[in-house]
Amino acid sequence: MRTLAFDGRMGASGDMILAALLDAGADRDVLEPVETALDLEYRIDETVKCGIASTTVDVILTDEDAARTEGDHGHVHDHGDPDHHDRGDPDHGHVDDRGDDDHDHGHVHDHEDAPGVPAEGHGPHRSYLEVREIVEGMELDPAVERDALAIFELLGEAEASVHGEDLAEIHFHEVGADDAIADVVGAAALVDDLEVERVVTTPLATGGGTVGMSHGEYPVPTPAVVEIAERASWSLRGGPVDTELLTPTGAAILGRLADGVESLPALELEASGYGAGGYDLDPHPNVLRTLVGDGGREFLKDDIAVLETNLDDATPEVLGGLQETLSDAGARDVSIVPATMKKSRPGHLVKVICKPEDRERVARALAEETGTLGIREAGATHRWIADREFETVELEVDGESYEVTVKIASDAGGDVYDVSAEYDDAARTARESGLPVREVLRRAETAIEQ
Structure with a gap:
């Protein structure tokens, strides 16, 4: 199973996730819809952190008029505002996810004379509903759009919980600005481009100490990160330095995309990447590491609703x-199951499996399509799923070759326990060859078993 693994020992932020995915081989071109929609540019560079060559990503506004629209920067941040403080900033100043652009990154940018300004601290702040509208207007691949919207929903739910408000009433501050949208949508697009079947993360380091907010000094992890972690499948751990390492944006991206594991899985490595944070935390390299490779065969615990x-x-x-x-x-x-309803009327029971973060959206679609007046959530919280691979076999009938796809299911030990030919392929081959469908299925499955 092709797996993407995040090494969470130095936490994560939105820009570090982008940089690590690009460094691991994701195609920069998939970011173009975001750049076009928001009049910004992802500027990609290299640096060295404690001897590790790493990639950096800065989000730059290319529309100077939009850059001057800074929104209400005179407001006081509440303690639930995700990402209003820097990931790894020793002074916990009011800067964004990627650090203060005035500090020395340890390398020379090639873009010093290029137009535009850093997106951090510029551009409008938006409500949760406004952010949804922007993302839906980008004409993204459906899977990328789903993940991006779910990440912002997770951020919105965290902030709503901290403030004691409803999700629809939440008005984002930093995570509603262009740079945060670029981080979230960009991460979803880059993970999709890597074409992995599974994303995991080891326990995420939060750092330690305190961070200054409008109501005083708050301990790390911040309230928003705590709320997101409660909804995620991965775990947190403190340290290894007394500064903030895990930002709400980084936590929300991984909360949607990654399952938690206690240690890095066994991988036949294909690629690796390092995404650098803004500040030097010597002797600890301030980088997020990603690994991409074949993770072998195993049953996976999949959180569901x-x-x-x-x-x-x-x-x-x-x-x-x-x-x-x-x-x-x-x-x-x-699944749609025939059922007998009240007064012995015939009816149907509709059962839907989805990810927990998608349940409200799925419930809304179910209600709108069927007109049902009530939808209940059953008690299941997870399922065990096998590794599934697909192979194509060639069958020869009367001198003609036909291709049939076969699904192969393996258990935790890597042993194949089920082989099933795809019916549509078998039916097509049967029509063209004159063989019965059952015979085509048998021949295709036997070819794999042998």
């Missing part, structure tokens, strides 16, 4: 379209 509703008036056309509609909203699986 299960939604159910009973329908007694849905038409066959509506039921037939639910798979596609709900999948677009984030559903992982949809």
Whole structure:
């Protein structure tokens, strides 16, 4: 299983995640929709942190008029405002996720004469709903858009919980600005480009000490990071330095994309990358490391939510379209079971499996498509899933070759326990070759087993 692993021993921030993914081989071109939509540029450079050659990413506003629109920077930050303080800034000043641009990165930028200003501290602040509208207008790949929206929903829920407000009422400060949108959408696009089947992270270091906020000095991890961690599957650990290492943006990106593991998994490595933070934390290299490779065969613990509703008036056309509609909203699986309703009326039980962070969006789509008046959440919290691989076999019939895809399922020890030919391929081959479908299925599965 192709796996992307984050080494969380020095925490994570949005720009460090971008840099590490690019350094590991993700294609910079997938960031172009964000640059076009927001009039900004990702400027990519190199630096050295404690002897480790690393990549840096700065988000630069290219529209000078937009850059001068700084929003309400005279406001006082509440303690729940994600990412209003720097990741790794020893003075905890009011700077963004990537550090103060006036400090010495340890390298010389090639862009000193290029137009534009750093996006940090510039551009408008936006509400959660405004951020959603911007992301939805970027015409992203559906999977990338889903992940980006879910990350902002996680950030919004964290801030809403800290403030005691509703998600729809939340007005982002720093994480509603252009640079934060660039971090979130960019990370979702780069992970998608790497075409991995699994993303994991080791326990994320939070740092230590305190960080100055409007209501006083707060301990690290900050309130927003704590709220996000409660909703994530990975764990936190303190240290190794007394400064903030894990920002809310970094936590939210990994909270959506990564499963938690106690240590780096066994990988047949294909690539690695290092994304640098702004400040030097000698003797600790201020970098986020990523590893990409084949993680072998194992059952995975997949956190899920299960939604159910009973329908007694849905038409066959509506039921037939639910798979596609709900999948677009984030559903992982949809089952429709015939049932007997009250007064012995025939009906259907609809069961939907989705990620916990997608449940509200999936529930809304289910209600709108079916008109149901109530959706309940079942008690399941996770499922165990096998490693699945797909191989194509060639079958020869009367001198003609036909390709059939076969799905192979393996257990935790790497032993194959199920081989299933894809029915659509088998049906096509049967029509063209004149063989029965059952015979095509048998020959394809036997070819794999042998």
